[in-house]
Amino acid sequence: MTLHTVNVPENLYRRLQQQASIERRSVDDLVQQTLSRQLPPAVLVEDDLPPSLRAEMLAMEHLSDAALWSLARSALSPEQLAEMERLRQLAEKRSLTPDERIRQQDLLREYDETILRRAHAAMLLMSRGYDLSDPKLLQQT
Incomplete structure (x- = not known):
C-alpha cells in the first residue's frame, strides 16, 4: 500500500x-x-467491456443528474422487444437462419448494454445521494 x-x-x-x-x-x-x-464509489467498469461501451460508462460520471435519470429509466423500444420475442418464439419452433441468429444476438447485446447503462446510472445516482429503494422511481415515464 x-x-x-x-x-x-x-x-x-x-x-x-x-x-x-x-x-x-x-x-x-x-x-x-x-x-x-x-x-462516491469508484467507477466499477470492467476492462473486458467493448472499448466504446467502457468509455461511455466512464463518461457517465460527468453527466447531469437529469441525464443519469434518463439513462436509469432507458429500455429497448417496444419494436425491439417485440422482435426479440418473435425471434425467441421462432427459435422454439425451428432453427433460426444465420441472419435471424445474428439479429437475435445483436438485440441481446443491445439489451445487455441497456441493462449495464441502467445499473451504472442508478449506482451513480445513489452515490449522489438519491434514494432508489422504490422500484417505481426507475420505471419508464
Whole structure:
C-alpha cells in the first residue's frame, strides 16, 4: 500500500484522535473508513467491456443528474422487444437462419448494454445521494 500525507487543521486532527480513542482504534483506520464511506464509489467498469461501451460508462460520471435519470429509466423500444420475442418464439419452433441468429444476438447485446447503462446510472445516482429503494422511481415515464 502506498502511503500519502494529507495536511489537516490541528483542531480536526484532535477530533479524529478523540473519535479514534472512543472507538479504540487508530486514527489511520478511522480516516480510511470515514473517507471510504463518504466518497462516491469508484467507477466499477470492467476492462473486458467493448472499448466504446467502457468509455461511455466512464463518461457517465460527468453527466447531469437529469441525464443519469434518463439513462436509469432507458429500455429497448417496444419494436425491439417485440422482435426479440418473435425471434425467441421462432427459435422454439425451428432453427433460426444465420441472419435471424445474428439479429437475435445483436438485440441481446443491445439489451445487455441497456441493462449495464441502467445499473451504472442508478449506482451513480445513489452515490449522489438519491434514494432508489422504490422500484417505481426507475420505471419508464
